[in-house]
Amino acid sequence: MSKVLIIGAGGVGSVVVHKCAQVPEVFSEICLASRTLSRCENIQKSVKERTGRDIEIARVDADNVAETVALIKRVQPKLVLNLALPYQDLHIMDACLETGVDYLDTANYEPPDEAKFCYKWQWDYQSRFKEKGLMALLGSGFDPGVTNVYCAHAAKHHFDEIHYVDILDANAGDHGHPFATNFNPEINIREVTAKGKYWENGTWVETAPLSIKQSYDFPVLGPKNAYLMYHEELESLAKNIKGLKRIRFWMTFSDNYLKHLEVLQNVGMTGIEPVMFEGREIIPLQFLKALLPDPASLGPRTKGKTCIGCEVEGLKDGKPKKMFIYNVCDHEECYREVGSQAISYTTGVPAMIGAMMMLTGKWRGAGVFNMEELDPDPFMEKLNIHGLPWVEKVLA
Amino acid sequence: MSKVLIIGAGGVGSVVVHKCAQVPEVFSEICLASRTLSRCENIQKSVKERTGRDIEIARVDADNVAETVALIKRVQPKLVLNLALPYQDLHIMDACLETGVDYLDTANYEPPDEAKFCYKWQWDYQSRFKEKGLMALLGSGFDPGVTNVYCAHAAKHHFDEIHYVDILDANAGDHGHPFATNFNPEINIREVTAKGKYWENGTWVETAPLSIKQSYDFPVLGPKNAYLMYHEELESLAKNIKGLKRIRFWMTFSDNYLKHLEVLQNVGMTGIEPVMFEGREIIPLQFLKALLPDPASLGPRTKGKTCIGCEVEGLKDGKPKKMFIYNVCDHEECYREVGSQAISYTTGVPAMIGAMMMLTGKWRGAGVFNMEELDPDPFMEKLNIHGLPWVEKVLA
Numbered sequence: 001m002s003k004v005l006i007i008g009a010g011g012v013g014s015v016v017v018h019k020c021a022q023v024p025e026v027f028s029e030i031c032l033a034s035r036t037l038s039r040c041e042n043i044q045k046s047v048k049e050r051t052g053r054d055i056e057i058a059r060v061d062a063d064n065v066a067e068t069v070a071l072i073k074r075v076q077p078k079l080v081l082n083l084a085l086p087y088q089d090l091h092i093m094d095a096c097l098e099t100g101v102d103y104l105d106t107a108n109y110e111p112p113d114e115a116k117f118c119y120k121w122q123w124d125y126q127s128r129f130k131e132k133g134l135m136a137l138l139g140s141g142f143d144p145g146v147t148n149v150y151c152a153h154a155a156k157h158h159f160d161e162i163h164y165v166d167i168l169d170a171n172a173g174d175h176g177h178p179f180a181t182n183f184n185p186e187i188n189i190r191e192v193t194a195k196g197k198y199w200e201n202g203t204w205v206e207t208a209p210l211s212i213k214q215s216y217d218f219p220v221l222g223p224k225n226a227y228l229m230y231h232e233e234l235e236s237l238a239k240n241i242k243g244l245k246r247i248r249f250w251m252t253f254s255d256n257y258l259k260h261l262e263v264l265q266n267v268g269m270t271g272i273e274p275v276m277f278e279g280r281e282i283i284p285l286q287f288l289k290a291l292l293p294d295p296a297s298l299g300p301r302t303k304g305k306t307c308i309g310c311e312v313e314g315l316k317d318g319k320p321k322k323m324f325i326y327n328v329c330d331h332e333e334c335y336r337e338v339g340s341q342a343i344s345y346t347t348g349v350p351a352m353i354g355a356m357m358m359l360t361g362k363w364r365g366a367g368v369f370n371m372e373e374l375d376p377d378p379f380m381e382k383l384n385i386h387g388l389p390w391v392e393k394v395l396a
Numbered sequence: 397m398s399k400v401l402i403i404g405a406g407g408v409g410s411v412v413v414h415k416c417a418q419v420p421e422v423f424s425e426i427c428l429a430s431r432t433l434s435r436c437e438n439i440q441k442s443v444k445e446r447t448g449r450d451i452e453i454a455r456v457d458a459d460n461v462a463e464t465v466a467l468i469k470r471v472q473p474k475l476v477l478n479l480a481l482p483y484q485d486l487h488i489m490d491a492c493l494e495t496g497v498d499y500l501d502t503a504n505y506e507p508p509d510e511a512k513f514c515y516k517w518q519w520d521y522q523s524r525f526k527e528k529g530l531m532a533l534l535g536s537g538f539d540p541g542v543t544n545v546y547c548a549h550a551a552k553h554h555f556d557e558i559h560y561v562d563i564l565d566a567n568a569g570d571h572g573h574p575f576a577t578n579f580n581p582e583i584n585i586r587e588v589t590a591k592g593k594y595w596e597n598g599t600w601v602e603t604a605p606l607s608i609k610q611s612y613d614f615p616v617l618g619p620k621n622a623y624l625m626y627h628e629e630l631e632s633l634a635k636n637i638k639g640l641k642r643i644r645f646w647m648t649f650s651d652n653y654l655k656h657l658e659v660l661q662n663v664g665m666t667g668i669e670p671v672m673f674e675g676r677e678i679i680p681l682q683f684l685k686a687l688l689p690d691p692a693s694l695g696p697r698t699k700g701k702t703c704i705g706c707e708v709e710g711l712k713d714g715k716p717k718k719m720f721i722y723n724v725c726d727h728e729e730c731y732r733e734v735g736s737q738a739i740s741y742t743t744g745v746p747a748m749i750g751a752m753m754m755l756t757g758k759w760r761g762a763g764v765f766n767m768e769e770l771d772p773d774p775f776m777e778k779l780n781i782h783g784l785p786w787v788e789k790v791l792a
Contacts, residue, residue: 178662263659266574268687277678277686287683290673291664 008083009034015348106141140354404479405430411744502537536750
């Protein structure tokens with residue numbers, strides 16, 4: 001019986017609140033806080049209608065540590081779930097340290113002024129969380145998150161040695177707009193336009209943005225073009241999977257999506273450097289964001305499915321083995337259940353399960369943890385129960 | 397021996413000033429005026445270097461009739477050449493009427509707040525110019541302009557009846573940018589994204605933007621995709637060519653250009669309705685213009701040629717006849733001669749020749765005139781001398 005404070009009332013925050021509300025035996029009280037109170041009110045209303053439960057709401061500017069500290073002191077949660085912007089991770093971790101409360105997030109810290117993300121900033125909090133006997137669980141979404149747990153599961157149950165991992169993320173959803181991003185366009189476009197990077201034989205190999213692709217035959221979805229990208233779980237998995245030779249991440253994009261992205265880059269609309277316009281500085285990417293459909297508006301109109309999984313290759317009992325562990329999620333089913341499509345759903349459910357692991361004592365420890373460092377079994381069990389069932393297929 | 401006042405110091409204005417300066421026996425004195433004096437200074441300097449001639453310069457806001465009137469009174473020209481924005485045509489015509497000076501332009505009036513252009517507004521000045529004994533020559537560029545003269549030439553020398561006219565405008569220039577417009581992006585994109593329209597059997601037929609295309613085998617350039625568009629000379633030619641059955645206008649666009657345009661439209665970047673952004677109204681198309689390369693910067697880097705012509709079909713001596721009258725112009729040669737590429741050159745040279753026709757008395761009359769209403773012979777002769785030689789090819 002524990003109270004949680006959830007910060008962030010975007011698409012993922014909304015899923016997390018709905019899913020926590022479905023498990024009152026673990027999440028006895030829920031407080032949702034955001035910069036924009038009206039977003040919290042909408043979620044509060046939806047949760048009441050769908051589950052009959054009342055949740056508390058509050059306004060907070062998560063960039064302001066003192067304000068977050070005051071909120072935590074007032075709410076008295078056992079755990080803070082951070083579903084705000086990646087720019088705010090460190091501020092919320094600081095507030096947790098100051099108030100002595102455990103921490104969980106779904107995406108690693110990214111400085112607001114450069115398109116660069118890595119775990120260093122958050123791993124540097126290791127000793128401070130350890131000293132205080134607090135636990136910080138990093139990246140408890142789908143990718144990172146479930147993909148890390150899939151790797152831990154493969155290592156525990158299926159392989160003696162893992163040599164190659166390919167993480168594959170496909171979204172075959174159709175929202176009917178010529179172009180829109182599934183989450184915050186600013187974060188999305190910064191991610192997609194960044195250089196690709198993968199890890200091989202102990203070193204990182206950098207590639208031009210979207211320059212390497214393969215056609216991958218996804219279960220249920222069929223063949224899709226998947227592009228090599230850097231993704232944050234590569235950093236921790238390359239460190240934590242012993243004996244690994246190579247790990248890569250692939251995401252599918254339609255030709256139409258890439259065409260739009262190419263043109264917007266060509267004309268400078270994806271730039272994050274200010275441009276002078278009518279005597280004032282304007283950041284092109286932020287103006288583009290203002291023109292594009294609000295990702296929250298895509299939920300009711302998105303059809304189709306996602307498939308995200310890990311293709312793992314290595315040795316078992318001295319013989320080569322290859323398998324694919326994955327989940328398939330349906331946009332319309334997610335929307336019916338919690339009022340959000342699969343992109344938010346697949347990130348929000350694992351955040352709820354990660355919180356459940358911490359609050360029920362299945363996952364405990366002092367310090368900063370990535371998902372693959374903890375026992376995958378209880379987490380994998382809950383995935384099947386709470387809406388993200390997994391399948392494992394032996395390929396060779 | 398006459399003095400002219402040239403208003404507008406963009407790409408076309410610059411060509412007109414250079415070309416007029418090459419013919420001192422007609423253009424004995426030249427004054428160039430613009431909202432931005434520094435642009436005039438640059439052209440003044442270039443004209444001095446290239447021709448040794450001194451021209452006068454002045455600052456004027458052509459939207460302000462009183463200011464333009466004061467300038468005309470001070471400069472005392474025989475003719476005002478309007479090479480400013482199409483939004484300003486009526487203001488400058490008003491100033492000419494008030495001061496009793498002849499008028500010439502290259503593009504018809506377009507209201508600033510809607511993507512629509514037609515001659516009605518300017519034809520409505522007919523009686524006022526007539527009463528004052530003044531002449532206004534409309535559309536003395538290439539298209540409109542030379543294309544109208546080609547039609548008059550065909551009617552005078554090659555056909556007893558003209559039934560079909562197709563005007564074809566190809567630009568096979570390459571500026572090396574992924575996307576840029578050859579003249580003011582705002583005007584260019586408004587024109588290209590407008591509905592297509594052609595005239596057949598006495599009525600106008602409207603088509604979805606860029607929905608009708610043909611591959612046309614241009615002389616020198618070879619086959620290019622040409623798209624049916626509305627273009628202003630169709631309006632006057634449909635009225636002035638007796639017995640005409642159909643007239644259409646086609647412009648070539650590369651697949652790459654169209655891809656960029658489609659995406660920019662899809663995301664709303666070509667919109668002319670203001671969008672609220674950070675508490676202020678921003679017109680997306682104007683912000684896009686600020687991001688794109690300045691058309692003036694394309695001159696030194698554009699290679700390749702343009703080809704613009706009229707395919708005319710009808711009867712001569714009772715037999716069917718078909719011919720193509722055209723000009724081919726080279727971007728780099730234009731740049732060497734006057735410091736501008738072929739798009740500005742092909743518009744600016746006919747403006748100079750039109751002015752020459754008026755000042756030398758070859759073309760005279762009181763009222764508002766389109767080019768095809770006047771004798772084509774002296775104009776066609778000057779095209780060959782002043783940089784836009786024409787070719788006529790009998791096709792059938």
